[in-house]
Amino acid sequence: MIHRFDTGHPRKIIFGKGSINLLPNILDSLGLRGNVLIVTGMKFARVTGYLDRLSSLLKDHGDTVFIFDKVEPNPSIETIQKGVELAARVGVNFIVAFGGGSVIDAAKAISILPLQGGSIEDYFYDITHRPILPPTLPVVAIPTTCGTGSEVTKYAVITKGLNKYTVLGDQIIPIAAILDAETLSYLPSEQFAIAAMDAISHSLESYFNNDSNIYSEVFAITALKILLNNYMNGFNNDIEAREEMLYGSMLAGMAINMTGTTLVHALSAYITPRFNIPHGLSNGLFIDVYLKKITKALPEMTIKLVKNLGFTTDDPKEASDIIVSSIKQLKKYSGILIGLKDLNISETHLHEIAEAGYNFKRLVEKVPVKITFEDVIEIVNEAYQIKI
Ligand SMILES: [Fe+2]
Incomplete structure (x- = not known):
């Protein structure tokens, strides 16, 4: 007998060196276009040139690009709130997350609130058990480390003060994960x-x-x-x-x-x-x-x-x-x-x-x-x- 299991996956996983260049085709295949928020950390994407590259790919695709480059390691509720405010103010249609687990987690948390209202604390699973219901903003995740696997998971871990809380639900599994090992060549x-x-x-x-x-x-x-x-x-x-x-x-x-x-x-x-x-x-x-x-x-x-x-x-x-x-x-x-x-x-x-x-x-x-x-x-x- 096979025991019951239950899981979700991204709709698309694209793996291979240079696959970031396929971003426009991937967006087309998912029907994503419009106002895009690039969520990233404070430094890595900028100094490696990836931020310019992603912005160009998205602009050439016909998207209007907004950048939220404020995500710190172990992202805080305050950071999530800032990202949400920007996304809501400009009317974001989808998110591209470029970074390590903290960045992708932050993007997944941000994706819930512009369309739902409230605070990310409302979704701290171990406290509220509140389910994450649609609609949320689709997230395309591009990992730059090889650790968390956040690009394919339903988890986002957010820090409040000296405590970490999990936001959890299939609804925040990224719609697409682009795994391009060239991003890892910069990792110390x-x-x-x-x-x-x-x-x-x-x-x-x-x-x-x-x-x-x-x-x-x-x-x-x-x-x-x-x-x-x-x-x-x-x-x-x-x-x-x-x-x-x-x-x-x-x-x-x-x-x-x-x-x-x-x-x-x-x-x-x-x-x-x-x-x-x-x-x-x-x-x-x-x-x-x-x-x-x-x-x-x-x-x-x-x-x-x-x-x-x-x-x-x-x-x-x-x-x-x-x-x-x-x-x-x-x-x-x-x-x-x-x-x-x-x-x-x-x-x-x-x-x-x-x-x-x-x-x-x-x-x-x-x-x-x-x-x-x-x-x-x-x-x-x-x-x-x-x-x-
Ligand atoms: Fe972990």
Whole structure:
């Protein structure tokens, strides 16, 4: 019997180097034309020339271009509001989001409000459970990192003060995703490593997940294999490897679109705004320690995963070690922070981190083994001390 699954996808996914040039044809095929808002960050699109290039492509297509280049990492409710005000004032017909996960998340959040009114806080899923209903503005997403998979997901994470909130619904899945690996050639190695660690966490938290299913598993396993195999060369700016990583992170996004994430993202959701740690990095601090804990209780799933990765073992302990050590190896290779201790945060914060993670019930309930508060304390303590 196949267990029920439920997911949405962009209407179009265009993958390949140089595919940004196809933007006018893509817009034609989707019937998009008129006033367009380019949503992007403060610097990258401008200094790389992509902002001019996108503006020219859109103007030649007959669109009137407006630019909102104010999106910061971990976009705030204030930023979303500014974007919404601009979109509403000029009467935007569609959005082109060009940037990393924060930019695409911001664009997805902005897309709801010009046609619906209200505030983005009305859609903080864990507080209001309010569904996102049509109409929203269509978003064409062009990722410039290989981490969040936001270009294909139904999630947008918005920061209010020191807390992160998820806006969630099929209605904000981008109508099109254009994945052009040439954009990744500008990504500094450290940012690449951090983004990739987010994608790796997505694939593993989707695979080991109570909502994992026959379809999400295809994406999760394939993504993990690609991400692990291309991380090091991608770190060294091999463009072919980075293209693979862009594909892998998209697949991992497809996987979490069905399953969501689990405890690693629950812990990360707390420490990112609290201690100003990039999202991918904060996932990377916990993912290996977390997997060490849960794979012990999931021998069959763990063996199946490592076999799919190309290893031959029927020993659960060995299978668990393979997964944990392959992540540690990548962390060591890329020189990103290994443990919480490296953040120079006081040990006195560990209890509050564990408490916040454990209390993020929507994610913790998806952990496919029984997990107690004491387990979470143990994971956080080990993530603090960890050495490689
Ligand atoms: Fe993530």
